[in-house]
Amino acid sequence: MTPSVLHNDDLTLQAYCDGELDAVAAGAFEQRLAADPDLQRRYDQVLALRARLRGLSEDAPPSDLAARIRATAGARAERQHHWPWRAMAACLVIGILAGSTPMWLIQHDRLSDQTASVIIGNHIRGALAPQSFDVASSDRHTIKPWFAARVAESPKVPDLAQAGFVLAGGRIDVIGQTPVPTIVYKHAAHIVSVTALPQRETVAPDTTIAGYHLRSWRDGGFVYVAVSDIPESDLAAFAQAFIAEARQL
């Protein structure tokens, strides 16, 4: 046996002990284990070691650690929450002058940020999956009814082949607890996902997160969010084409 075979054997042995082999590989390994005393000995050693490591007593964290951590984390916010009324009043005035209160802005931005990152996550997963949609069709008359059967309101599904974006399919994503329709277009080797959010969502400024561009606009009963790794200018062209075509529907 060459050392590399030994090494591979060892990794298989480890994976077997750690429950990381699938049923077929585990079955095959068990047969080898039964026939090979050396392998059996190493297996026993790994398990003996595990028993010893797991048998070590562990110190519990000091009983007041959680309370102290909460106090430190809480102290900052306490200071901000219990503002003297004068400061609060001043803040309110400034807020009104600015057209909105700071708190409102912050909560608003956060919502969009979280939604944006979920949408990008869905897009990435779609791009990695064997297919990025639940229903495959280049026919908008197939996709629209498919959405209609699954979500309360079905978004517009414009055909953008003329503009170089071929309809590939549709899928349902879940944001928070809300199922939302996502339309998938192909553009050369890239995909563009357009998620239709309920109207109450806000349109976020164009942004780029982890190399994915995000562009959103409001149209009819939806806020549409397009995400893709195509160049920003191409995505802008896509959004324009989408809006123009959707108007015709």
Next chain:
Amino acid sequence: MRNSDDHALFDEVFLPHLQEAYRLARWLTGNASDAEDVVQDAAMRAFRAIGAADVINPRAWSLTIVRNTAYSWLMKNRPKDVVFAEDLGDADRRSLDHTAAERHGATPEDAAILNATAEEVRKALAALPALFREIVVLREMHELSYREIAAVTNLPIGTVMSRLSRARQLLIGALGQVRP
């Protein structure tokens, strides 16, 4: 600026894993008071990050922050303890290979491992370089899967597997020598 959502989120995401967080910090720093510092620091990092974070697996997320905080702490306070794989010199590699060779020769029976005292087991684990120790602790103490360990340590799964294998070889070798 913080709001009450962050507190609720922090209570829900980080605090339930405090015991595990402490345990990991304890093994990575080697003592109780440093572990406490690391956990406190990690908690503050977690609290600051929680609003913007998209936490899918709260346990892995919390352990990742503790692990990274512990590494920063080690780099700052005990830089000599942190050995990166690239820094392992030829001598270290030889000694690792030596241990591996021993394992195939006249070597530790599992009886030797079973007979070592708890203190000896603890010492052998504490003596492992941090990069091996963390993998073994995450697998055996925290019972994380390879995939979870890869996520927490930001290493490829293949590296996790080979380090885990090495770490076990080293421990089995060390405990076998305790009681010949």
